[in-house]
Amino acid sequence: MEEKYQVLIPLNLQFFAKDGEGGEKTEQPTSKKLSDARKEGKVAKSKEVVNGVALLGFFLSLRIFLGFAGVRFEEIFAWIYAIIPDIIKMNGDGFTIQTATGIFRILVVKMLIILLPFLLIGFVTGFVGNLIQVGWKPTMKPLQPKLSKFNPISGFKRIFSKDSIVNLILAIAKISLVCIIAYNSIKDQANHLFLLYDIGFKAALSLIFQIIVNIGMKISIVYIILGLADYVYQKWKFTDDMKMTKQEVKDEYKNTEGDPQIKGKQRQRMMESSQRRMMKNVPQADVVITNPTHIAVAILYDNTKDEAPRVVAKGEDYLANRIKETAKEANVPIVEDKPLARALYATVDVDETIPPELYQAVAEILAVVYTERNKAV
Template structure:
């Protein structure tokens, strides 16, 4: 290469490499109602499972507090029944026990246990439904249950496992467990002296004491969990809104698909206006009079007592259209009357093909009377 020789090196590159995404730019536009509806139909909504769990916990311990004596009495009934059966089992040879007696024993235990858990299941079911309705409203869809090929793709599975969202969920779970352990530990530690009395008090008092300790600790944990759930719901709402955002091009494409191409619609409206004007101009020769501004506005009026109760506006227009109406009136020897206030009121308040309002009867009648007199003379 010679010392003073210059070389130009040209590189080709694609500007699309610098785009934020493949849909026409950065997603900065809020999701449209159509996209939100489609996402909702697919089961994609902003919902916090933590908030559902917090409400379930609150209801669990609230029901436990209300039914603590009911639960305690039924538990004692189970223990009493089992302990009463022990001597009978010891007296009889185990080999002599038949399936009927064993089934009978389990039926009694199952029946009492079902009575214990029934209030918890009932209230838990109700609060689970209400929690979802409060968060996302009522919408039943089976689309999330439908099998999708990408769910069975191991590569996609690994991506979900090691994604940013998975890491956040892991850290959130660890933080949640540590907070709950701390709250549970401090709650039980305050009751340590009472726990050591369990050996010296009757069974019923021991059950009530255990229930009180568990319920108090449970309520504190539930309140902490509720705060976590509310924060998580706010985060899920923000995350959902960010994920639903659209690019400007996506918004334009959706508008074209739903409302039609604006240019095409504009041309259609223009053709409709032109057709309407042609029909309107065809009616000008039928008019009795054209009231003008004098050059800015023009309104063609006709009165036929046999077909209408009041004069009717056959045509109206401003500027260029007003000029065309005046020209048509001259060609067909229609009287043109200059009345600026009346022309403005008719143009602003009466549509083509409509009768004039009663408040304009007098003014229009005077103009028509003048025109009829001019024709008769």
């Protein structure tokens, strides 16, 4: 008879857990996780918004400062042509490296003066484009070198990842859209371009610049629209990537707020310690006012320290019975007054004086207690 053997293979069920973090990421990211991600430089932003705003700023600056730049270029050409005869007159000993360096420095300064408005506007628009998306909270962590960035395997994964493919498709779509806009704009200006042979040099340059600026403005606006759509997508993708598993939320709560079980035990110990201190004050009380079965409030009036009677202990149910038992052992009078006991328990905390609206009711009870005490003496 053939024997059958049963083979048992131990399996760790944790291998079947999604994401390796105790389940599927279904919980919205907490403020702490978003804050930690922000410190690491991980934010939801679209480069297309920045590029679109920067392009728009550049072409607007071209339209505004084109006249300024044209005049400055004419001055540079006039200056260069003016110094050419002087350079020619110089012999081999006169035209030195120092002379060439001086001319080059002057030329660089003049060019910087022309480019300065465009550079400033480009910087401001790029800065504002980022600031609008992510706010102002600079961090240097993204600039810190990481060995993982030099891992060729990780690099290939990034190159052939889903995000890279999506970005490639978007890049092709953007280039195609830019080409279509440029073609249509040039097509509309075809009649003007044929006039370039019949107009002067300055007028031709002005016409060319005007066409370029108009095309650039249209491309910039389209870029901004694409950037806004991309920003919405990046915002959704970032939130989806930041989602947490239920276990991650629990672990974060434990790390920030502490283990709920430990905190519960700590609160219990604090309450027990507070109750012990409170019970020590009961024998010193002048009177204990009861409900009579559910509430007990111990009152002490020391006119040398307090302006009004003070609650030194209070409790309900089990604690109320303990207060009454301690009061009996210490021969502290117990007076039944349901409305007053409820009012004191609800409105006055331990070691606080009673409110003025309860002065008369408490004073009447204390007067009776003091009278009985004097008679006993």
